[in-house]
Amino acid sequence: MDGFRSLLEIEPLIEDAFRSIGPGKRPLVQCERRLQTIAFLDTEWMGAGASSTLTELAIVNAAYDVDEDAVRGILDEYCMKAGEKLDEARARGALGRAQFIVAHNAFGCDRPLVARYLPGTANMNWLCSLHGIDWKGLLGVESPSS
Amino acid sequence: MSRARVLETLVGKTGLRYHQDHHAGADARDLERLLALKHKGRTYLGRLLDTSEPVCRPLSTKHRAKGRNGSAPPKYFAGFDPIEPSFPQWIVRTAEAARNRKEKEKLNVSLGMADTFHRSGPAGNTVLQSLWTAASLSAHFPIYILPALLFVRNGDLEALYPAMQLLRKGGPFGSRLAP
Numbered sequence: 001m002d003g004f005r006s007l008l009e010i011e012p013l014i015e016d017a018f019r020s021i022g023p024g025k026r027p028l029v030q031c032e033r034r035l036q037t038i039a040f041l042d043t044e045w046m047g048a049g050a051s052s053t054l055t056e057l058a059i060v061n062a063a064y065d066v067d068e069d070a071v072r073g074i075l076d077e078y079c080m081k082a083g084e085k086l087d088e089a090r091a092r093g094a095l096g097r098a099q100f101i102v103a104h105n106a107f108g109c110d111r112p113l114v115a116r117y118l119p120g121t122a123n124m125n126w127l128c129s130l131h132g133i134d135w136k137g138l139l140g141v142e143s144p145s146s
Numbered sequence: 147m148s149r150a151r152v153l154e155t156l157v158g159k160t161g162l163r164y165h166q167d168h169h170a171g172a173d174a175r176d177l178e179r180l181l182a183l184k185h186k187g188r189t190y191l192g193r194l195l196d197t198s199e200p201v202c203r204p205l206s207t208k209h210r211a212k213g214r215n216g217s218a219p220p221k222y223f224a225g226f227d228p229i230e231p232s233f234p235q236w237i238v239r240t241a242e243a244a245r246n247r248k249e250k251e252k253l254n255v256s257l258g259m260a261d262t263f264h265r266s267g268p269a270g271n272t273v274l275q276s277l278w279t280a281a282s283l284s285a286h287f288p289i290y291i292l293p294a295l296l297f298v299r300n301g302d303l304e305a306l307y308p309a310m311q312l313l314r315k316g317g318p319f320g321s322r323l324a325p
Contacts, residue, residue: 036195038191040174040175040177040178040181041174041177042172042173042174042176042177043172044172056172057172058172058173058174058175059174060174060175060177060178062178062182064191064195066195069184069188069189069192070182070189071178071181071182071189071191074178077174077175079172079174080172100195100198102177102181102191102194103177104177125198127194127195127197127198129177129180129181129190129194132194132197132198133190133193133194134193138185138186138190138193139185
């Protein structure tokens, strides 16, 4: 437990340093909220099937408060507009930081399309908001497959 | 029914103003706004996440059985679980976040760590809170966070010692902390 005693010895010094820095620069640490980063993804494309071409890509990373069941804010956003070149590093970074990637019809469209441009992303945690939510039961909206 | 049409119908049903037409470009904000809405006390996003397997796994049986300092044993880590095999990958992500000070990933991480600190009992709470704050302010972010993660994984306070030795030598605050 020598290490632990050493920690306790210098802990007041650290606290003093924090106070001298000022409250405005001190990050919030004492919180029990559980946040998850959710990437909302939308694509536009041309063509069909394996020959389809990604023309636009939008990714919004949002912080989701699990305990409060609320989206707390936007963390990051990437948008590739038509005619622009895909910034692979930025897009991959945004998706990589998310615990879940949510897209409307993710498995039928977005995931395979994005995986062709960003290999490896197919193995991430994708969720489909089209089929993963009982829209018909909740809102009476007809399923697209019905 | 096209995907855009379905989304438009859903957005209309929820009462959210819909700005996107069928020829509009990709817009993930629409989807985010839609799923952030609450329906009967639960967001659509929350309902969707309910269908997924939990990313945050329970602590090991060792931690569950003991608890720490008499406190209730933690059930989940927030957004990460250093016990599972993805631990090294998470470290890489943390390091990436450290390189870019604007990364908001740190917020998620810090809250997760704070959760762990708090549940570790008074001593662990104080020490790890200080460690985390030092890490947040330091250019040596990974150096401090790695021992903290080892602590979380092993429940071993000794794992924190190298990082705190570094702090004692100066760390992010220069010589002011030197005894």
